[in-house]
Amino acid sequence: MFRYLAKRAATYLLMIFLTTTAGYFLAVSTLQPALLEQERMPRPTPEQVTNSFRLKGLDPTLSPWERYLDWLTAVVTRWDWGRSPNGAFINAEFGDRVWISTRLFLASIVLTLIIGVALGVYTAARQYKFQDRVITSYSYLVYIVPAPIAYFLVQLGAINVNESIGERIFFVTGISTPGLEGNAWVQFVDMLAHYTVPTLAITLVGWGTYQIAQRQYLLDNVNADFVRTARAKGLTRNQAITRHALRVSFIPVAQSIAFTIPAIFAGGFFAEKIFAWPGVGSWSIDAIALQDVNAATATLAYGSVIFAIGAILADFATTLVDPRVRVQ
Amino acid sequence: MTNLNAIDPAAVAEEARIENDVVIAKSSIILRRFLRNKTAVAGLVIFLALTVLSFVGGFFSAWDKETIDPFNIGMPPSAEHLLGTSQAGIDLYALMVEGTRISILIGLVVGLVSVLIAAVYGCTMAYFGGKVDKVMLFVLEALIMMPALLVVAVATSGGGNGLRENLPSWLLLIIVLLVFSWMGTARLIRSLSMSLMQRDFVKAAQYMGVPARRIVWRHLVPNIGSLLVLDITRGVTGAILAEVAFSFIGIGIKVPDVSLGVLIGQATSQVATFPWMFWVPLMVMFLLTGSLAMMNDGLRDAFDPSSSSVGSAKTGKKYKTAKKKSK
Numbered sequence: 180m181f182r183y184l185a186k187r188a189a190t191y192l193l194m195i196f197l198t199t200t201a202g203y204f205l206a207v208s209t210l211q212p213a214l215l216e217q218e219r220m221p222r223p224t225p226e227q228v229t230n231s232f233r234l235k236g237l238d239p240t241l242s243p244w245e246r247y248l249d250w251l252t253a254v255v256t257r258w259d260w261g262r263s264p265n266g267a268f269i270n271a272e273f274g275d276r277v278w279i280s281t282r283l284f285l286a287s288i289v290l291t292l293i294i295g296v297a298l299g300v301y302t303a304a305r306q307y308k309f310q311d312r313v314i315t316s317y318s319y320l321v322y323i324v325p326a327p328i329a330y331f332l333v334q335l336g337a338i339n340v341n342e343s344i345g346e347r348i349f350f351v352t353g354i355s356t357p358g359l360e361g362n363a364w365v366q367f368v369d370m371l372a373h374y375t376v377p378t379l380a381i382t383l384v385g386w387g388t389y390q391i392a393q394r395q396y397l398l399d400n401v402n403a404d405f406v407r408t409a410r411a412k413g414l415t416r417n418q419a420i421t422r423h424a425l426r427v428s429f430i431p432v433a434q435s436i437a438f439t440i441p442a443i444f445a446g447g448f449f450a451e452k453i454f455a456w457p458g459v460g461s462w463s464i465d466a467i468a469l470q471d472v473n474a475a476t477a478t479l480a481y482g483s484v485i486f487a488i489g490a491i492l493a494d495f496a497t498t499l500v501d502p503r504v505r506v507q
Numbered sequence: 508m509t510n511l512n513a514i515d516p517a518a519v520a521e522e523a524r525i526e527n528d529v530v531i532a533k534s535s536i537i538l539r540r541f542l543r544n545k546t547a548v549a550g551l552v553i554f555l556a557l558t559v560l561s562f563v564g565g566f567f568s569a570w571d572k573e574t575i576d577p578f579n580i581g582m583p584p585s586a587e588h589l590l591g592t593s594q595a596g597i598d599l600y601a602l603m604v605e606g607t608r609i610s611i612l613i614g615l616v617v618g619l620v621s622v623l624i625a626a627v628y629g630c631t632m633a634y635f636g637g638k639v640d641k642v643m644l645f646v647l648e649a650l651i652m653m654p655a656l657l658v659v660a661v662a663t664s665g666g667g668n669g670l671r672e673n674l675p676s677w678l679l680l681i682i683v684l685l686v687f688s689w690m691g692t693a694r695l696i697r698s699l700s701m702s703l704m705q706r707d708f709v710k711a712a713q714y715m716g717v718p719a720r721r722i723v724w725r726h727l728v729p730n731i732g733s734l735l736v737l738d739i740t741r742g743v744t745g746a747i748l749a750e751v752a753f754s755f756i757g758i759g760i761k762v763p764d765v766s767l768g769v770l771i772g773q774a775t776s777q778v779a780t781f782p783w784m785f786w787v788p789l790m791v792m793f794l795l796t797g798s799l800a801m802m803n804d805g806l807r808d809a810f811d812p813s814s815s816s817v818g819s820a821k822t823g824k825k826y827k828t829a830k831k832k833s834k
Contacts, residue, residue: 323797
């Protein structure tokens with residue numbers, strides 16, 4: 180099993196390398212920070228611009244291939260992802276923001292998965308009853324709402340709650356109150372108030388997919404022969420579902436995790452932008468607006484790594500629940 | 508065929524285009540099953556109405572999307588301006604018509620072409636197998652790994668690139684969405700056609716000396732046809748949603764081009780002051796994606812190859828009776 184996982188990991192490393200390379204060339208050939216420099220007051224001469232960029236390792240006179248080689252040697256030998264046009268070091272900027280993003284997503288991903296799968300099982304066991312209809316309709320409704328608009332609506336709702344109570348319970352933007360003084364408990368409550376709305380928004384939008392998938396696969400299995408056999412041997416319907424059908428039906432859901440983690444990550448871009456969390460997502464969009472080649476490439480690499488982690492986790496989960504993979 | 512045309516030309520034309528008259532005999536069954544599902548028909552009607560409105564709606568209003576009405580800036584809906592005006596004093600109805608057209612255009616082009624790419628790519632993988640399959644699968648997974656959002660942002664971000672000056676932003680968005688939207692379907696088609704290649708009727712055809720290309724066309728394509736149709740509506744929905752999402756946070760479609768996403772995004776900063784600017788485009792977007800979702804359900808029932816329905820086309824009812832019996 181570990182050999183299998185190691186082999187997959189090696190493949191994903193190669194893929195990360197390829198996507199990052201492709202991303203670098205795309206960024207180098209489309210993003211031109213020199214143009215933004217022209218808007219500065221006083222307007223720098225082209226020589227000044229070229230010179231300042233050369234010092235930061237962003238020489239616009241070199242060909243994309245030469246710049247790529249320089250950038251790659253820096254990354255491989257010194258783990259140096261380069262600098263932004265304004266002189267900031269990508270490595271230093273990245274560290275903080277990855278931590279902020281991870282804090283935002285981790286709770287949401289876990290909640291999304293647990294709630295989605297649990298509701299999927301719940302609705303499959305009560306197919307076509309009132310609860311099933313309500314929950315499944317909700318999941319289909321979420322499917323036709325774009326994530327940022329759903330987040331925005333949740334934000335509006337939170338603002339309305341704040342206004343109707345007349346007190347600020349939820350913070351709809353930002354990561355913490357600047358300059359807040361107090362003991363650990365005050366800090367904790369403040370953090371919770373900032374966390375609640377984004378986490379709630381991402382979770383509300385996220386679990387629909389899992390619910391529909393889990394419900395579908397479980398229903399496919401509930402009528403299968405092996406479940407009928409189990410019931411014929413005297414198990415109750417719920418026992419048959421939890422002991423036999425559930426495990427089999429979780430396999431495709433586990434495999435789909437790999438493809439939904441990048442989706443949550445992409446949804447995270449929107450969430451960070453809308454709730455004004457200074458994480459990787461909002462930073463990367465701002466960096467691209469500022470024509471920052473190195474930052475764009477670094478965030479692209481980060482996105483690929485997230486996907487690879489999701490894929491490996493999915494492989495791992497599959498080996499846990501699927502005996503056929505374990506034997507191979 | 509002429510008889511069918513008389514019933515519903517749009518649906519038949521769509522089927523003929525998708526199915527390429529391989530399963531022409533099946534089309535009347537499919538059409539009948541589809542028409543039986545009232546929700547799906549309602550969805551189709553709403554979608555067609557919106558499409559027609561987005562093309563001819565401009566003729567019903569005296570205003571166009573460039574004329575500024577200096578006496579009505581940021582006004583709520585009135586007799587003169589059906590849906591009110593924007594902060595710049597432009598008639599919102601004219602903007603809506605234009606935006607809906609761009610959104611539908613993006614959805615249809617991306618939905619149709621990405622399924623086409625996926626079908627060709629997936630079938631090629633399954634057909635050749637071996638090394639070709641491995642390499643193509645690798646390329647596909649590498650593409651899935653690329654965060655599409657960043658690529659969209661890079662490709663549509665401001666700057667002085669020749670490509671961006673020559674192409675309007677909606678075309679650029681279509682191209683980028685196309686590149687990143689076909690992989691999931693291609694994977695699915697690959698696995699489906701690989702399992703079909705093992706089936707007896709394909710083996711029989713092979714032993715009879717039928718050329719492989721004709722096997723793909725005669726036996727593989729009809730069997731994955733239902734999936735392709737479903738993925739078209741799903742792809743259209745996905746593309747419309749992606750456009751709205753990207754334009755909402757300011758990447759994707761750029762002003763002066765208009766789309767539903769741009770309209771919704773522009774209105775978010777002042778929802779409390781100008782609520783109609785936000786809710787009207789949002790409702791149109793819901794109608795658009797909702798009608799597609801309603802159609803999707805009916806199409807799934809209509810194209811379900813395992814459905815033996817002559818009576819009800821709803822697979823749901825079958826489950827229900829089966830469950831009642833088991834109790």
